[in-house]
Amino acid sequence: MSQDNGQMQPDPPRRVRDFLVLTIGAIAVLTLLYLTGAIGLVEWVTAAIVMSTGALAFFVGSAPSPRKDQASSALQTLNPVSGSVTDNAVEPFVLALPLPALLITPDGAVATANIHARNLFRIDSSTRPFPIAMLRQPDLLAAAERVSQDGAEERIEFTQHSEAEVWMAHIRSGLEPGSVIMVFEDLTAVRRAERARADFLANASHELRTPLTAIGGFIETMRGPAKDDKEAWDGFLDIMGQQTERMQRLVADLLSLSRIEFSEHRAPKTQVNIVELARKTSLGLTPIAKDAGIDLHFDGPQKDVGVIADSDELAQVILNLASNAIKYARTNGEVQVLMGEAPTMADAAAACSRQSPDAKRAVLLQPYASTEVPAVWIRVTDNGEGISEQHLPRLGERFYRVDESRGGKIEGTGLGLAIVKHIMARHRGGLAVESVEGAGTAFGIWMPRLRDDAPAETV
Numbered sequence: 096m097s098q099d100n101g102q103m104q105p106d107p108p109r110r111v112r113d114f115l116v117l118t119i120g121a122i123a124v125l126t127l128l129y130l131t132g133a134i135g136l137v138e139w140v141t142a143a144i145v146m147s148t149g150a151l152a153f154f155v156g157s158a159p160s161p162r163k164d165q166a167s168s169a170l171q172t173l174n175p176v177s178g179s180v181t182d183n184a185v186e187p188f189v190l191a192l193p194l195p196a197l198l199i200t201p202d203g204a205v206a207t208a209n210i211h212a213r214n215l216f217r218i219d220s221s222t223r224p225f226p227i228a229m230l231r232q233p234d235l236l237a238a239a240e241r242v243s244q245d246g247a248e249e250r251i252e253f254t255q256h257s258e259a260e261v262w263m264a265h266i267r268s269g270l271e272p273g274s275v276i277m278v279f280e281d282l283t284a285v286r287r288a289e290r291a292r293a294d295f296l297a298n299a300s301h302e303l304r305t306p307l308t309a310i311g312g313f314i315e316t317m318r319g320p321a322k323d324d325k326e327a328w329d330g331f332l333d334i335m336g337q338q339t340e341r342m343q344r345l346v347a348d349l350l351s352l353s354r355i356e357f358s359e360h361r362a363p364k365t366q367v368n369i370v371e372l373a374r375k376t377s378l379g380l381t382p383i384a385k386d387a388g389i390d391l392h393f394d395g396p397q398k399d400v401g402v403i404a405d406s407d408e409l410a411q412v413i414l415n416l417a418s419n420a421i422k423y424a425r426t427n428g429e430v431q432v433l434m435g436e437a438p439t440m441a442d443a444a445a446a447c448s449r450q451s452p453d454a455k456r457a458v459l460l461q462p463y464a465s466t467e468v469p470a471v472w473i474r475v476t477d478n479g480e481g482i483s484e485q486h487l488p489r490l491g492e493r494f495y496r497v498d499e500s501r502g503g504k505i506e507g508t509g510l511g512l513a514i515v516k517h518i519m520a521r522h523r524g525g526l527a528v529e530s531v532e533g534a535g536t537a538f539g540i541w542m543p544r545l546r547d548d549a550p551a552e553t554v
């Protein structure tokens with residue numbers, strides 16, 4: 096500490112120490128946020144650079160200079176009693192944080208709110224400073240008071256924007272006695288994923304319990320009232336066999352879904368000739384179609400078309416869509432698997448639609464890929480009962496079955512389209528459905544393809 100013109104100035108070692116304490120502290124907080132997944136690597140690096148540069152500029156700016164009035168800048172930085180760093184020094188960090196953050200004075204005014212905090216609480220940028228009550232979150236206000244008085248760190252969860260968002264406030268004391276710093280973490284996606292997982296578990300357990308209850312019931316009957324009625328046993332065993340198959344299908348679909356979800360964020364790497372794959376997969380269903388009295392046709396380009404894909408997953412997409420079409424087509428009906436190339440993803444999306452003026456359409460998955468890349472599309476059409484408009488947008492949700500509400504008897508797990516949707520997401524593709532009630536349904540998928548000059552491997 097040095098004395099100059101009667102004003103306190105930070106001596107160089109203390110400035111260096113304050114700079115290091117603040118920078119290391121801020122980087123530690125950022126690292127914590129990065130490790131908890133609240134921010135990404137790019138945000139970590141950007142904020143770390145901005146903060147350390149800001150801190151350096153601030154401390155260099157507050158250094159005693161022979162040409163400058165040393166007292167004025169130092170007063171903003173130092174507490175005159177303790178000679179330590181004040182909350183003014185924290186301001187650049189609050190402003191540079193990639194998360195909403197506030198700095199609150201001991202008398203309950205928000206001295207600094209970064210742009211993210213202003214957006215979160217819808218506070219005009221011209222309002223500065225403002226009372227903490229303007230946040231309109233009584234729990235936050237009470238917590239800020241407690242932290243201001245006793246200094247113990249708190250975390251408060253609250254909802255914002257008509258409960259559409261869930262946030263966690265990390266509240267701790269500032270550098271000056273009584274001041275408080277709040278940093279906010281968006282928990283909306285985490286809470287939504289938790290709820291989806293809970294719903295999924297409840298649905299999966301329910302779907303497994305239904306056939307198990309049926310099998311258990313028949314076992315009881317065969318042990319009890321129908322013990323000696325061997326003729327009835329054949330019928331019971333048939334139903335038990337069907338229920339076992341249903342459980343096996345469900346477990347197989349659940350395993351596929353979890354495997355695909357696990358790999359969804361890793362892009363596929365193999366080059367695949369999608370024409371050959373689609374032809375083999377759809378024509379492989381000919382015996383099943385014949386048994387059901389359905390005519391199955393495939394029509395695609397007379398040349399190789401290369402895509403970057405996981406060939407097993409892509410085959411599963413075609414299998415699920417074509418077997419659904421066979422399952423839901425009329426007896427003596429017709430199922431067509433058509434495919435083609437398009438100059439762009441946008442053209443492919445248009446080509447996927449049946450273009451019937453009466454058709455209702457829903458895009459179930461918007462592709463992540465740019466609309467301008469060359470694309471390939473596949474359309475699977477049947478002439479079954481069709482699907483009414485209100486169901487269309489919900490297809491592809493796990494366990495969503497239109498048939499259940501129709502009271503129909505067609506077996507299914509309600510997971511086939513969810514699997515298709517996840518696989519197409521992994522392949523940066525799209526999924527759409529179009530239906531005319533009473534006349535049939537068409538499911539379309541489209542995804543980026545390799546340019547014609549890229550040789551495609553044959554699967």
Ligand code: ADP
Pocket residue numbers: 415419420423424477479480481482490491495496497498499506507508509510511512513536
């Ligand atoms: P499921 O195993 O029940 O067929 P999916 O996820 O494959 O499950 O399909 C979900 C629901 O969408 C089905 O239960 C059915 O009601 C409806 N659906 C799917 N494909 C068709 C189609 N081609 N025609 C009519 N309805 C269909």
